[in-house]
Amino acid sequence: MIDVEDVRAAARRIGGRVRRTPVVAAGADRWFKLEHLQHAGSFKTRGMFNRILAASARGELTDAGIVAASGGNAGLAAAWAARELGVPAEVFVPVTAPAVKVAKLGKLGARVVQTGNEYAEAYAAAQSRTDALFCHAYDDPDMVAGNGTIGLELLDDVPEVDTVLVAVGGGGLIAGVIAAMRPAVRVVAVEPSTSRALHAALEAGSPVDVPVSGVAADSLGARRVGDIAFEMAKAGQITSVLVSDDAIVEARRQLWDDYRIAVEHGTAAAHAALMSGSYQPAAGERVAVLLCGANTNPSDLA
Incomplete structure (x- = not known):
């Protein structure tokens, strides 16, 4: 499995080639990590x-x-x-x-x-x-370790964070975040109810094929979660919550209307967990939402 030392090595290797994306306050005890501002429009860079x-x-x-x-x-x-x-x-x-x-x-x-x-x-x-x-x-x-550098940045900028919400498709992002931030920070997986590869794997006890559909299928539509992500989620006792297409669409619209943040539907899934109540923070819980991709057609946001 990938550990924090692998992530730190990746940070040294890619330093100066990727953007250190900002974190902005989104209310009391709430933050957005603006990774959608990364080169090429997503964390995968x-x-x-x-x-x-x-x-x-x-x-x-x-x-x-x-x-x-x-x-x-x-x-x-x-x-x-x-x-x-x-x-x-x-x-x-x-x-x-x-x-x-x-x-x-x-x-x-x-x-x-x-x-x-x-x-x-x-x-x-x-x-x-x-x-x-x-x-x-x-x-x-190597992909997972590189992605995990997001978590190191978030810990640097918001060391008091308790929980981070991460949208999940194949699991390369959440695996990196787990490596960088667990056990100090709770990591919550958020998946569309129509593309739930990690959720199904955790229920079954191993990766399984799932049907894929819905508004976020272009970015979160992995038929089967990666082995690395499954093993790390299992070892880290990660919880997966599900959100509906309607909740994703509404969260994406709310990010634009309230913050002028334009993201793709898959990215909005993480925020949808808070907006829909699929994830309900405890009183005083300090939560960061990872906004991971911006490759979308913004014409339907107006």
């Missing part, structure tokens, strides 16, 4: 930089560059990191990936291959490229 740099140091990177499979954000992160490091990138995405994300991939210089209706199908196609370094979207130790 941290993990991708760490994956490529760590692999390069181990001699695993070839002239063929990297290949990734993604519903959108991991591909954007891979394309950004590869461009910054001068490495070729090929990204496989499902045909259902939002057009805004696909267009941005091209602008970042990646070769885009659209195949299948779900992440799992794009993933299988990407693995056929055996000459390039495969960058898993979430179930990779």
Whole structure:
């Protein structure tokens, strides 16, 4: 499993290449970690930089560059990191990936291959490229350690925080946050009721396939949670709460209306846990909401 020393090593490796994103107060004992302001619009840029740099140091990177499979954000992160490091990138995405994300991939210089209706199908196609370094979207130790650098920043900025709410798809983000912040901080997983890979795994006692649908499926639509995330969530006794599509839509709208924060639906899921009451903090509990991605079409926010 990944531990805090792995996360600290990742922080040293990617320092100066990623943004230290701000934390803002959202009321009494409430904060937002504005990771949606990260390069390429999501936290995954941290993990991708760490994956490529760590692999390069181990001699695993070839002239063929990297290949990734993604519903959108991991591909954007891979394309950004590869461009910054001068490495070729090929990204496989499902045909259902939002057009805004696909267009941005091209602008970042990646070769885009659209195949299948779900992440799992794009993933299988990407693995056929055996000459390039495969960058898993979430179930990779280097990815997880890089993502965990968010938690180190949050602890630096809000050392008094009791709880952090984290939206979960495949689990690469929450695994990193667990490594960086447990046991000092309670980490709560938030998942759409229609895409509940971690929730189902914790109930079953091991990762299982789940059906995927809903407004946040493009970013939280992993059919099966990663092994790393499952083991870390199990060991850390992490609670997963579920939120409805309606709650996600309302939370996203509220973030825009009240704070002028524009995020994607998957990101809004974390805030929806508070807004809907799926997670109810105790009196005086100090809670941070991790806002992890901004790759959305904002036209429906007006």
